[in-house]
Amino acid sequence: MHPGTRILISGAGVAGLTCALWLQQKGLCPVVVEKSDSVRTGGFLVSLSHHAYHYAEGLGIMPELRAHSCGIQSSSYHNPGGRSILHLQSRALFSGVDVIQLMRDDLGEGAGIE
Secondary structure (H helix, E strand, C coil): CCCCCEEEEECCCHHHHHHHHHHHHCCCEEEEECCCCCCCCCCCEEEEECHHHHHHHHHCCHHHHHCCCCCCCEEEEECCCCCEEEEEEHHHHCCCCCEEEEEHHHHHHHCCCC
């Protein structure tokens, strides 16, 4: 494709905006359309590991994402009565794995997407 070629992306979610960033870095002109009139806030924890982690590094956005890292050290799951049924230590769980965890809306903000 020729530099400056316009490419239509439908949806301003994580995937659409990541695609737009990548295309822009390649010299193309992404045009993102979204039916919502505002960026969705809130959401759940997102873990970027292995391929996704290295892809974010390749996009040059890891310094910004690190600034939004949740720094989760452990997590637990409980039954309806409140008793812990599973406890995970992040250091042991992700030993030897490149991983970063952040909230979904911080993912867009950390990537410079507003």
